[in-house]
Amino acid sequence: MRNIMTVSQTREADRFTIANEPVSTIDLMERASQAFVQKFISLFSDQRISVLICCGPGNNGGDGLAISRLLYEYGYSNIRVWIADFNGSRTDDFKVNFQRLSEIPIHVNELANTDNFEAIEAAIVIDALLGSGLNKPLEGALLNLVRHINASGKQVISVDIPSGMPADGNIMVETESIFARDVISFQRPKLSFFFPESAKSLRYFHTVDIGLDETYISALKTDFFEITEDDIRSALIKRSPFNHKGTFGHCLIFAGNINTMGAALLSAEASLYTGSGLTSLCIPPSGLSALNTRLPEAMALEREQLPSIRNLEKYAALAVGPGLGVGEDEKKYLRLLLNSKITSTVIDADALNILAQEGELFEQLKPGTIITPHMKEFDRLFGSSKNWWERTAKARENAVKRQIIIVLKNRYTFIAMPNGKVIINPTGNPGMASGGMGDVLCGMIGSLLAQGYAAEEAAMLACFLHGKAGDLLAEEGMAVIPPTMLIQKIPKVIGDFTL
Numbered sequence: 001m002r003n004i005m006t007v008s009q010t011r012e013a014d015r016f017t018i019a020n021e022p023v024s025t026i027d028l029m030e031r032a033s034q035a036f037v038q039k040f041i042s043l044f045s046d047q048r049i050s051v052l053i054c055c056g057p058g059n060n061g062g063d064g065l066a067i068s069r070l071l072y073e074y075g076y077s078n079i080r081v082w083i084a085d086f087n088g089s090r091t092d093d094f095k096v097n098f099q100r101l102s103e104i105p106i107h108v109n110e111l112a113n114t115d116n117f118e119a120i121e122a123a124i125v126i127d128a129l130l131g132s133g134l135n136k137p138l139e140g141a142l143l144n145l146v147r148h149i150n151a152s153g154k155q156v157i158s159v160d161i162p163s164g165m166p167a168d169g170n171i172m173v174e175t176e177s178i179f180a181r182d183v184i185s186f187q188r189p190k191l192s193f194f195f196p197e198s199a200k201s202l203r204y205f206h207t208v209d210i211g212l213d214e215t216y217i218s219a220l221k222t223d224f225f226e227i228t229e230d231d232i233r234s235a236l237i238k239r240s241p242f243n244h245k246g247t248f249g250h251c252l253i254f255a256g257n258i259n260t261m262g263a264a265l266l267s268a269e270a271s272l273y274t275g276s277g278l279t280s281l282c283i284p285p286s287g288l289s290a291l292n293t294r295l296p297e298a299m300a301l302e303r304e305q306l307p308s309i310r311n312l313e314k315y316a317a318l319a320v321g322p323g324l325g326v327g328e329d330e331k332k333y334l335r336l337l338l339n340s341k342i343t344s345t346v347i348d349a350d351a352l353n354i355l356a357q358e359g360e361l362f363e364q365l366k367p368g369t370i371i372t373p374h375m376k377e378f379d380r381l382f383g384s385s386k387n388w389w390e391r392t393a394k395a396r397e398n399a400v401k402r403q404i405i406i407v408l409k410n411r412y413t414f415i416a417m418p419n420g421k422v423i424i425n426p427t428g429n430p431g432m433a434s435g436g437m438g439d440v441l442c443g444m445i446g447s448l449l450a451q452g453y454a455a456e457e458a459a460m461l462a463c464f465l466h467g468k469a470g471d472l473l474a475e476e477g478m479a480v481i482p483p484t485m486l487i488q489k490i491p492k493v494i495g496d497f498t499l
């Protein structure tokens, strides 16, 4: 798990590295600038490209000056520098790099404090106006310069963070910043990059190692973590020669309705392909022929039979909700299942909508229950929020209070754990934005629960593998990823981490 630092923790890590490596601040700036330049070169290898580097007065600007010099040394000769020092005081390391830059023939223009900026001719703008030192919203000439750069339509590459964007997650709707095509961020991504409001500030981010002390960083107490491939490799259990279907549990899926039977089939198929030993699908009779035709491996359970089953605990896990509907019968059977002896449960879609209506059922969820709301379902359960920071805070609060796992789905899914930590899933891509993807995720979680994974692990593994399967298809050139295709990829993704 990679912990995500706040700005103040990054400063601590800076100080620690400077004192203990030891390294001087100017050498650390040089290292950061080198790391930026290496990444920049991998993105834009043509040295003839014209580049405008816009530098503020702080250390972000100091990086910009060092980057200008380094790019020149790497053969990028079509470079201009703008210095936007409207009222800030220049840092010592800025001054050193300003001096170093004066020794090479690069055109440097110190902008006047005006709103009248000349047109941007360069193909690429490197944004080094403000970094993690931002302490208030942009205003005045600086805001106008940012708007001027954005309006130029040129590709912007930001140093560390788009100027004007707050780093620690609380992005207000009215925040204005640079819009960067790419951000090259130092050591760790900024927490804000994972929040949906970041879409107005950046498209892609890359993280480069600038040699801050990793032992120190990994011991920092942080609230947010990003899942890594190593986590998946160590959490997934390899199959052994003497395993049999009983080893991998029986998943019961309660889903589907007359017009939404497909959702139930997607969940059941995802459960099978994720490896549960047995999958039973509890659907209305109208879905039986579809089930038997499409999924010969799955078993059916008629809803009316539910009350007469004495040993429901034979099902190792329960996945409820996809395409279920919110009628009285569904409520009745959902209540029966949630009150049964089945202890591992994932709740999705319409089952969440039922919980939003039936407060007392929601209050009684067993510890370790997983709920998988998208934004609208989440807001129905917990009330509306003014931004994602507030929504995430509610997810954390409720995961702790109720001792449940809240999988808040989005481009970067946030998994709020009962211990107050939020685990961020980095996998997935826009091709996956289609109906049915959530049903697949729900089936995968149910399957992993049935196989005996702890709830926290099942949620984390399913989110990562689900996104990774989508990413493999995107790498194969799929711009649109139908959920049924994604399901087919799951065994391969699991194989990649276990075989």
Ligand SMILES: NC(=O)C1=CN([C@@H]2O[C@H](COP(=O)(O)OP(=O)(O)OC[C@H]3O[C@@H](n4cnc5c(N)ncnc54)[C@H](O)[C@@H]3O)[C@@H](O)[C@H]2O)[C@H](O)CC1
Pocket: 010, 014, 028, 029, 032, 056, 057, 058, 059, 060, 061, 062, 063, 088, 089, 091, 129, 130, 131, 132, 133, 134, 135, 136, 137, 138, 139, 142, 159, 160, 161, 186, 187, 212
């Ligand atoms: N460990 C690392 O990640 C390293 C980061 N480096 C770079 O340093 C910046 C942070 O530099 P800092 O000097 O602290 O702040 P900024 O350059 O971001 O800001 C400068 C200056 O601007 C003032 N300010 C803040 N908000 C506003 C505003 N809205 N309008 C106008 N002025 C504002 C503020 O008071 C500051 O004085 C980091 O991002 C990296 O790029 C190091 O180079 C290497 C180690």
Ligand SMILES: [K+]
Pocket: 060, 127, 128, 129, 130, 131, 158, 159, 160, 161, 162, 163
């Ligand atoms: K910047």
